[in-house]
Amino acid sequence: MADEVILLDLWSSMFGMRVRVALAEKGIEYEYKEQDLRNKSPLLLEMNPIHKKIPVLIHNGKPICESLIIVQYIDEVWHHKAPLLPSDPYQRAQARFWADYVDKKVYAPGRKIWATKGDEQEEAKKEFIEILKVLEGELGEKPYFGGESFGFVDISFVTFSCWFHVYETFGNFSIEKECPKLMAWVKRCQERESVFKSLPDEKKVLEFVYFLKKIFGIE
């Protein structure tokens, strides 16, 4: 039976990108449906009535919500190719811990860097760099967070990399300078087809943020 896979997403969402990367790693064909979050479609509201957010994966008509849950689902259904989570329970727990860390920590200070000014922005920048340094420490000398192979934690974090240019521009700092090993990891991941095909151009993301700041009146 042919699988019907649909992704409800927003091109600039680092959460939606996680799902795109996972689908690409597994070589799964799907229909991409761009969503307008200021005017939510009946399909989105029907498929994610609780949170009304993207991404939503619709597999043979059944919805799965929350990006990291979707990535795990993809890994479990299409388990015969490119495993994203380790099989050892302890290693799996470590992977889940770090993906949870990325989920809890990175987004909010990142957003404050471009959406605020003055002291609030400085605080956010400081916090953001601290978090990147923790992640760089966890990466250590490994090629990927998953060790030798690209996996769950890499997917959870690499999608923020197309927003780095935004944070650097508004925060006036260089992530390469602060965390050179992390940037080396970013470049390594971006060589993977699943990543460079799924992430938008960082200049486009920056333009989008200029536009957002204008419409929300945050100059």
Place this chain on the structure above:
Amino acid sequence: MSKGEIVILDCWVSPFCLRVKIALKEKGLEYEEREEKELLGKKSDLLLKSNPIHQKVPVLLHNGKPICESTVIVNYINDNWPSPPFLPSSPYEIAQARFWADYIDKKVHDAGGNIWKSKGEAQERAIKDFIEIVKQLEEGLGERDFFGGDTFGLNDISLISLTSWFHAYEKFGNFKVEDHCPKFSAWIKRCSERPSVSQVIPDPEKVYEFVLMLKKMFGLE
């Protein structure tokens, strides 16, 4: 598989630590509890070494190797000792279970916290929000005995642990969950009858007294 040495860095009143204890008991595993006074600002060297990132309980030490974050720990326990299972077998049902685990983690404890941390109109709003969340969960439960379906599972463990603070919310907010969500209350009673829960759940009055002490500590009386 041999059980190995299992230690939990614990705090008697923490609903997150409670999740781990219930999970271990459900699997029939013996463990050692080491009480931490982390909530009162005193962290042991072992805690700081085992959980350098968050410096919080619970931490599970299995043969000396640490696992942190309660939901990660419960999933680890389930992966390492598969029987009885905490999750369904199909990927789609597992994803639904994880969705509710995420909802529970994001919403319940904070909403409850807003009740005891506030007064007057702000508290009224906090109670309203809290009841909405419990109603959503009640709807998610439907006609099933447990969130796990026929069997007590991941979300039953996660949520029953958080209900250990409900008596405190009810007392501070002068309301009763049962009046608004009778099916949910019936589920609480059903879960509380399980030895894995009744043997480890703290006395609700003691939890209330602890929260009263927290209010004093934070100057929120």
